[in-house]
Amino acid sequence: MTDTAEAKRSGPNSPQTAFTWRHAGLAAEFATATDGTLRLVRLDRPGSTQRGGAVDARSHDTVAPETALPLVELTALGHGSGWSGPRFTGTAFGTRLAYRGHDSGSRAGWEWLTVELHDPATGLTAFVELTSPTGLPVLRSRVRLRNQGAEPLTVQSVSSLLLGGLPSPDTLHVHRARNDWLAECRWYTEPLRDTVADIHVDAHQHDSRAALALTGRGSWPTDGHLPMGALTERDGGGRTWLWQIESPAGWRWDLGERAHGTYLALNGPTDAEHQWRFHLAPGGELTTVPVALALGSGLDDAMGALTSYRRAVRRPHPDHTALPVVFNDYMNTLMGDPTTEKLLPLIDAAADAGAEYFCIDSGWYDDDTEGWWDSVGAWLPSPRRFPDGGLRAVLDRIRERGMVPGLWLEPEVVGVRSPIASALPPEAFFQRDGVRLTEQGRHQLDLRHPAARAHLDKTVDRIVGDWGVGYLKLDYNIVVDPGTCAPGDLAPGAGLLGHAHAYLDWLFGVLDRHPGLVIENCASGGMRMDGATLAVSQLQSTSDQQDPLLFPPIAAAAPTAVPPEQGAVWAYPQPGYDDDLITFTLGGALLGRVHLSGHLNRMSKHQLGLVRDAVSTYKTIRADLARAVPFWPLGLPGWTDAWLALGMRVPGGASYVSVWRRGGESELSMPVQHLAGGEVRTEILHPSAPDAGTAIWDGDGGGLRVALPRTPGALLIRLTQGAENDHR
Template sequence: MADVAQEGSPHPQDEFSWGHAALRVDFAVAADGTLRLVGLGRPGEVRVADPESALPLVELTALGHGSGWSGPRFTGTAFGTRLKYRDHHTGRRGEGEWLTVELHDPSTGLTAFVELTSPSALPVLRSRVRLRNDGPQPLVVQSVSSLLIGGLPAPDALDVHRARNDWLAECRWYAEPLRATVADINVDAHQHDSRSALVLTGRGSWPTDGHLPMGALTDRGSGRTWLWQIESPAGWRWDLGERAHGTYLALNGPTDAEHQWRIRLAPGEEFTTVPGVLAVGSGFDAAMGALTSYRRAIRRPHPDHTALPVVFNDYMNTLMGDPTTEKLLPLIDAAARAGAEYFCVDAGWYDDSADGGWWDSVGAWQPSSRRFSDGGIRAVLDRIRERGMVPGLWLEPEVVGVRSPVAAALAPDAFFQRDGVRLTEQGRHQLDLRHPAARAHLDKTVDRIVGDWGVGYLKLDYNIVIDPGTLAPGDLAPGAGLLGHAHAYLDWLSEVLDRHPRLVIENCASGGLRMDGATLAVTQLQSTSDQQDPLRYPPIAAAAPTAVPPEQGAVWAYPQPGFDDDLIAFTLGGALLGRIHLSGHLDRMSQRQLALVRDAVSTYKTIRPDLARAVPFWPLGLPGWTDEWLALGMRSPDDRTSYITVWRRGGEPELSLPLRHLADGEVRVEILHPSSAPTGSAVWDGAGLRVALPRTPGVLLVRLTAGGLVP
């Protein structure tokens, strides 16, 4: 490390470096006294920029203190040039390095602490900004950056990658030249940087509805990649623009302009932004590998992350929210025979209405007496345990139906509101988890279900979206209320797991509409989609590891008795490099069909220890929604073992997959799925894998072992 220091010691100086063996960050003080990040990358590869052309370390806007110029981007702010460098401190905590930089504005008394961390051995930088009002007057903040990087290559050299994320069509990455948005205006002729910017935002209580809070830049010549994520459970924004013949990146949480977010800092009060994270790599796959390892390093520890048990869920293409004792018992028995280790009863278990109209009456979370006979739901849960599985239940904790008795029983301030009016969305109210009554209601619910009933798995869903938020007493703006609730929800989840440390929590919001880094750091599994068409799931399954580590990414596999063998293999094969979310009418299958399911589950159990450590790669590039061939790979940390799933939905029956990390060596090839009657072939040719799938739909899971050794 270039700047070695004892923890807590100050080092005011004009230039300094910080980092570790995998990452170096360079700083310099500009002529105006502000600190600039002038270099970022692996040691020996850092290109140091001119401090005068780099961005200040923090940009923020506040009422009465706007920007130095007008435009759609939050750079060039008045505070950006007034927050002067005062001190920095370095140290080490656990397996990572940390750096805190102190900036101060003498005119208002505002102090900003830029808190940087990086896990050792990973080229990943995490940044958040803590503001403290040390002045005599209140300050209303409208935006504050989490991470600012300037001095990147010019827009002409860069492609920008984004990921559309819609219901039933998650994780759809696409790329275009940055110049397609940030036009070349001939900066020298105008003596001014362009005002244009490529801006992406996420809004509302579904933070990943529309796009993932991620992006990447790739240098077209070298392949060098800068990959980022914003760890916000509510609103977020990132933008790219041109500055001083280079490119800048700005990562923000919610803002006043886009999210109706602002906060008032009274003297002595503090606020901390959501984190922004940047990974660097020699290419997209390398940067994503580093980000995957970072996600594992910062999440809450849990046994599920290494055990990777197989979950059967009764919803998708099966009971679809209509569970009864009569329907569940044979399904439980069949799931156990197939090798499932958890069995989750999904939506409907609380529904006593004859017409299924439970949508606007949920909230009490008591079991239906109409649906469950001979011992009620506890008898069903006992049957799951008798068959050697852990019982689970679906819950949508944050919503209360307008017809629920809970809606009248809880205090008005326990719900989202605007102008004194309780909000209603699709016949439901939204709980505000900052309110003690809302929290107590959910604590009582979970402690009954988990503590009294012995449920070991909760699928927590969320099927409404509130935009822009709530104005509870003390909230200055609805976006601030939403962010406050979102953080309180994550705190509540952490407290639930503190009380019930073996409980496994799946995060779901109509599939993947809450697939953000903040929530994934707390929960154990993430639903990747509600997609019910097995032919449309492969691009979601193939791209899901961009958003979530494979051991957390729940991928539906719903084989049906009406499927032929190829389609059964196809729908099962798509889940084998993630977390199997098994479903389907297994109880109606023939013994031969059930054996196909059992073989796939057995294969998964042999490879899951590797998946808990592997990082993803994409031999054919990130998948397109209509691609006929798709491929997802997982490679072990030592590169000795790689797994590749290949799907064919059309096109020519043969394909070659380049695998540079294994090229020019001896490689053993094994087809793991389908195991009983492979539908294709895979051969190593010295530079890559030649795959043949003569029929569509077709799938292969292949294990490649470097050196030709049996793993």
């Protein structure tokens, strides 16, 4: 609500305008500066004694409007910045877009506020569209531009959210997440002052030009870093500001010092970093990518709020509550070489182990003696691989064993040797300077073109509608940087973002036509693990990592990027593994989405029993995972940590903790803060072996004492309030 519970519109009735927008989880205060621009001067959680947003660190009071930032900063050709440097502040438009009014209200569990800003010199109007799920301390923001002037504008950058007046860089740690192929979700922390040096601002009468800036590039939006970040107070105050940029293509965020405080700027693609520009003709509109900012009393608290927000913003689907177990034949198993002979025994073994979906991964279309990488695109089954009854007979066998059949597909690429490369018009592909782009022997479809979309619609409708496939793993294994320049594109970054949005719109259309279909999003593992795509797809591949000893830090950190019910974690036990390694690789997936693989058909009865026990355990807890929020008793995992832990807290219910030991001492104590001070019952759910380890609640110490006598070792522990314990 704004000021009152009623939605209302107000205008600048006086030289200084101020208003408050609030609900049970979030409160924001706005005020105009002397130049007429509106500023966000306070953002926190109502009733919090530690403010969670734009506040002065010394007084915890609302900051002066001149100390905060304008609601919008943007650059356009002929309208640049007011100073030199890498920061996204101080633009010419930022000081000219004056407050003109606002609307607010509630709908369908969300609160909304739209603020209208206007530049009389150019006629440019900006609508700052703020939304928040009712009761959650999360702010979502995007900006819509409308050219109401007589002359066109070429926009080069525009902010999605600006927040100034944060505490001094002296008091803050900044958190970032490296996200590399086979090494996803690697968070690291450093003082903000390590990048933004103290230059003695008062002596220069000028803010520092330094900034900590992070960008994503190309068609893999999460290659290099997750489009996320966080600030936490270093003095133990606990306040946390956690953000994500929901861009399926380029993005940028930067932090710096301003007026003795810290500012945060969140952007989609820009001209400088991504070759993105947009022609805004008179009457034309442009909307930025959304961003989200979660407030918390610590990193775990903010991550929990962001997890709940991600559930609120995504497309509804039954899979998000059913959480079926998926067997995929690729990882450490068939590795892209499926045949009827190899698949039939795997199908039987997967069904016996308790799998509910069976996905045939890459290679099912491969009938080319020269290899399939540069010949894909038609997506027809190989008669050579499936000689008796074809692929349909294998899909029928999956259904006969009580599982839903799935197939791997890489829809956006067409191999240079594929007949589809010449069947579709040149305009249906990515291009630069009139030349069709080629990456690793493949062309990239442009889903804005009707022929490209019609080709993929025909493909999916055949696979899902005619063949009865209920699961699609949609992969994407090339990266195009900086994008495409089709006719009408001003710059390649704009073409890339246009295609990326068209791809998501295509996914919406597929799910509208096939509402029961489950879609897994994959791009060489986690190279497309962005909020925009996660809001459409049902599952997210977290990694292609094949070493079971290296997957735990990825599995433990994956809930920072994706809710547990969407995060696909490989569990690939092998007949050559001993019991400890089998239970280790299985246990790592039990607080996510189990992606079972491995040569189960070659296992002994005892080994298959271990797999079946783990799958059965998962089925008893998965309903809790669909509403749980994550926490990390040992902090976010390091890549080489000997011990790792991931927790899931169910509101009003039990808590679960997965613990891995890869080395170090055999015993460890870890705090579980939300249960501290009470009696807690511990139950070891996995593995079932009595000598696997112990878990004891230390009521006096306020934590969990875990012992794992051997490496590698893993436990899944349930914690409930009560005195009775299963220490084993």
